[in-house]
Amino acid sequence: MGLVEELEIVSAAVPLLIHPIIKGVWQTLTEYLVAVGEWAVGMKVRTGDNSSPHEADHTIVIGGATTLDSAKTIACIADSWKAWVGELKNVPDDRPSPSLNPVGPFFAAALAAGEIFKRTWGLRRGRFLDNHAYSLWKNSMSSVWEELDAGPALNELHLPPFVLVGAGAEGNALVYVLTHLENRDMYPVLVDDDVYDKTNLNRCSLAGTEDLNQEKTAVLASRLEAVGIASFPFSGDLKRFVNDARAGMRADVAEEIGAGSYSMVVSCVDKGDGRQDIQGLHPQWLLGGSTFDLQAKTNVYAGEKDAVCLGCHNAREHQGEAMRGIERQLRAMSHQERASFLTEHGLEVAIVEEYINDSHCGHLGRAALMDFVSTPPPDFSVGFVSLGSGVLLAASLFRNLLSGETIPHASGMTTFNFLNGNLGEGSLARDPQCQICSKAAEYQDSISEP
Numbered sequence: 001m002g003l004v005e006e007l008e009i010v011s012a013a014v015p016l017l018i019h020p021i022i023k024g025v026w027q028t029l030t031e032y033l034v035a036v037g038e039w040a041v042g043m044k045v046r047t048g049d050n051s052s053p054h055e056a057d058h059t060i061v062i063g064g065a066t067t068l069d070s071a072k073t074i075a076c077i078a079d080s081w082k083a084w085v086g087e088l089k090n091v092p093d094d095r096p097s098p099s100l101n102p103v104g105p106f107f108a109a110a111l112a113a114g115e116i117f118k119r120t121w122g123l124r125r126g127r128f129l130d131n132h133a134y135s136l137w138k139n140s141m142s143s144v145w146e147e148l149d150a151g152p153a154l155n156e157l158h159l160p161p162f163v164l165v166g167a168g169a170e171g172n173a174l175v176y177v178l179t180h181l182e183n184r185d186m187y188p189v190l191v192d193d194d195v196y197d198k199t200n201l202n203r204c205s206l207a208g209t210e211d212l213n214q215e216k217t218a219v220l221a222s223r224l225e226a227v228g229i230a231s232f233p234f235s236g237d238l239k240r241f242v243n244d245a246r247a248g249m250r251a252d253v254a255e256e257i258g259a260g261s262y263s264m265v266v267s268c269v270d271k272g273d274g275r276q277d278i279q280g281l282h283p284q285w286l287l288g289g290s291t292f293d294l295q296a297k298t299n300v301y302a303g304e305k306d307a308v309c310l311g312c313h314n315a316r317e318h319q320g321e322a323m324r325g326i327e328r329q330l331r332a333m334s335h336q337e338r339a340s341f342l343t344e345h346g347l348e349v350a351i352v353e354e355y356i357n358d359s360h361c362g363h364l365g366r367a368a369l370m371d372f373v374s375t376p377p378p379d380f381s382v383g384f385v386s387l388g389s390g391v392l393l394a395a396s397l398f399r400n401l402l403s404g405e406t407i408p409h410a411s412g413m414t415t416f417n418f419l420n421g422n423l424g425e426g427s428l429a430r431d432p433q434c435q436i437c438s439k440a441a442e443y444q445d446s447i448s449e450p
């Protein structure tokens with residue numbers, strides 16, 4: 001059962017201005033949003049007129065609406081790179097923004113959804129956000145909206161071709177932002193070996209019920225195509241992609257990748273070995289998005305000596321340990337217990353049994369368990385955190401490109417914590433055990449010695 005039982009949209013009859021991500025023709029924004037609810041998760045969305053909203057557990061106001069009970073109501077506004085969330089009584093007095101930049105509005109959507117989540121599930125730590133403004137241009141926060149920098153417009157933004165690895169929730173969020181850019185001249189190469197299943201739909205913003213069991217990359221490519229953006233979807237893991245013939249890929253991009261050169265790679269994968277494989281491509285420019293509990297993070301890896309790399313803290317051995325743990329746990333169970341545990345977690349009983357009974361054959365069982373131990377449980381990945389992470393990633397990408405650098409000069413990490421509303425920049429220390437950068441570092445040391 002979903003967290004949201006019912007949704008009602010109350011809006012004036014305004015025309016649809018954004019590019020729709022689903023096929024159809026709509027006269028108004030409300031009509032479109034109703035269709036999206038049905039398409040995304042099969043949810044019935046009611047509509048009401050301005051004067052008489054129904055009683056609801058929670059109300060979100062976009063902009064200011066003074067007629068509502070302001071104590072119970074969460075409000076949000078956005079302008080260009082800025083987003084604000086808080087109680088309705090604190091909403092900044094600002095005119096509707098003419099900006100076409102999707103960064104602030106998408107972040108405001110994630111903030112509002114996060115507040116609903118916290119108010120519904122209850123807070124054991126953290127706080128409700130009552131008057132919180134953010135600028136993703138400066139990565140700064142304030143309680144005074146006017147103080148924050150709205151940043152430049154994005155109409156001059158030019159994205160070079162890039163490889164996006166991972167078409168799950170964060171990959172979806174990043175692509176969702178891309179579909180709202182004014183400049184559609186881009187060419188994402190999408191790599192992921194998975195298909196959409198039921199547990200994905202609530203947090204993959206560009207996948208709807210009709211996309212169940214469809215290749216994740218193909219679905220993203222069709223959403224991009226719907227708004228006039230060309231892309232190259234590849235359904236398979238990174239190793240297969242690297243060795244693939246790249247038939248149908250834009251010639252200049254295929255040539256660069258064929259030569260083993262990766263100028264820009266974006267990582268939206270959540271597994272340690274996948275991250276190691278990406279770092280192993282040695283891209284000139286590497287950005288990564290990730291989530292942890294209710295924190296959204298994005299990292300820029302500039303490759304300086306002594307800087308953290310994507311392989312750091314993502315060692316493959318950790319999986320070995322987790323594998324030994326799950327094997328011990330499974331062997332300690334009765335046959336019956338094991339069968340119900342495996343079924344409950346969506347693992348195929350027969351193939352895992354084969355592996356547990358004779359770990360020298362059961363390769364399929366081993367692969368299934370490996371996948372199980374290295375995937376974070378879906379309950380912990382909430383849609384708005386992935387959306388937040390995708391938006392932070394997009395902001396980081398756009399900021400670096402607008403600053404005119406051809407490759408980033410410094411590594412860095414941006415973290416937003418939905419629990420307490422903190423937005424901050426920081427850096428992570430390099431992992432001395434890292435199999436990728438510690439070798440590179442040793443190599444660097446040995447060639448620089450006299």
Ligand SMILES: [Zn+2]
Pocket residue numbers: 308309310311312313430431434435436437438
């Ligand atoms: Zn490393």
